[in-house]
Amino acid sequence: MNIGVDIGGTNIRAGIELGGAITRQSKISLENKESLSSTLSQLMELIRPLTKYPVQGIGIGVPSVVNVDTGMVYNVMNIPSWEEVALRDIVEQEFNLPVSINNDVNCFILGEHRFGLARQFKSVVGMAVGTGLGSGIIIDNNLYSGNNCGAGEIGMLPYRDSILEDYVCNRFFRNVLQMDAWEAHNAALKGDLSALAAWEEFGVHLGAVVKTVMYTYDPEAIVFGGSIAKASRFFKNSMVKSLEDFAYPRSIRNLTLLLSENENIALLGAAALMHKN
Structure with missing residues (x-):
């Protein structure tokens, strides 16, 4: 059993992974975010x-760049006091348990x-579509974070008059x-x-993201998550159609x-960070 923690800019959730399910889950709304302590x-x-409980370790996902070797997190989104925090050391010292940290x-x-x-795939990309656009990458059954835990930042690539993220997240609407x-x-x-037309256009832009993922990583599968993905019925058809001109x-x-x-x-997934330990 391992503890999994998901840190967001508004809420933090935690629970224990047991048999591929989360038990003992709890959540808090983060307050006084300007104060590190x-x-x-x-x-x-x-x-x-x-x-x-008899847990073996703690895995933590944070919306930021992470030094996965040292557990240092930098410039955590929507938590201004977390500019540079030695999170792994702090949590390990508090609970005397091994801790692993990675991007959310x-x-x-x-x-x-x-x-x-995605259990049956060796290579897969996850796309979290919501407030922003985030990506995670599995290659040959291993999580690939990149040298600075920045691999998969597809949303930062140039697109039209801006970057991809501006067209495939909440900002677009x-x-x-x-x-x-x-x-x-x-x-x-x-x-x-008007809303239906906007969602159809959104699907075209998300199709551009899929093409980018295919040209760069060529995975077996892409898994969409995040709040906007729940509206897939309104953008899936235009997204799939936009892939017809793929080379x-x-x-x-x-x-x-x-x-x-x-x-x-x-x-x-946060709890699974501990499986290597």
């Missing part, structure tokens, strides 16, 4: 009750590969419809023509596109 204290108090989207795809939809993706989803459910049609025919189903998959 306060946020760390909140994290410790969330984890502490779980350490009473890496944990997402690791969870899908070890426990979820704010720019096009002056509403967030959740509101755009609800509008589409009610048959709003290698056979590669697209061999590609499997999946939609994440387990809301605890990032927790499972």
Whole structure:
């Protein structure tokens, strides 16, 4: 058994992985984010009750660049006090348990590969589509983080007048419809023509992301997760159609596109970081 922790800019979740499922799950809303000591204290108090069980270690996913060798995290999104934090050392000293830390989207795809939809694939890319666009990569059954834990930052690549992320995250709907993706989803459910058109355009842009992933990594499968992926019924057709001009049609025919189903998959992936220890 290992503890999995998923740190977000608003909430932190934690639970124990047991038999490929999460038990003893709990969540807090992170407060006083400008204070390093306060946020760390909140994290410790969330984890502490779980350490009473016979767990072997703690895996933590964070929305930031991570030095996976030292457990140092940098510039954590939406937590301004976490500019440079020796998180692994701090948590290990607090609980006297081994700790492993990685990027949150890496944990997402690791969870899908070890426990979820991607178990049968040797190479797979996970795409978290929501507030931003994040990617995690499995190559030859191993998580690939890159030298600086920055591998898979597809959203930062140039696209049209900006970068890909501007066209395939919540920001796109704010720019096009002056509403967030959740509101755009609800509008589409009610048959709003402007919202439906925006989702169709969104699918074309997401298709550009799929092409980029295929040209760079050529995985067996891509797993979509994140809040926006739940609206796939409104963008999947245009996304798939946009792939018709891909230079290698056979590669697209061999590609499997999946939609994440387990809301605890990032927790499972974080816990799976400890399997190497």
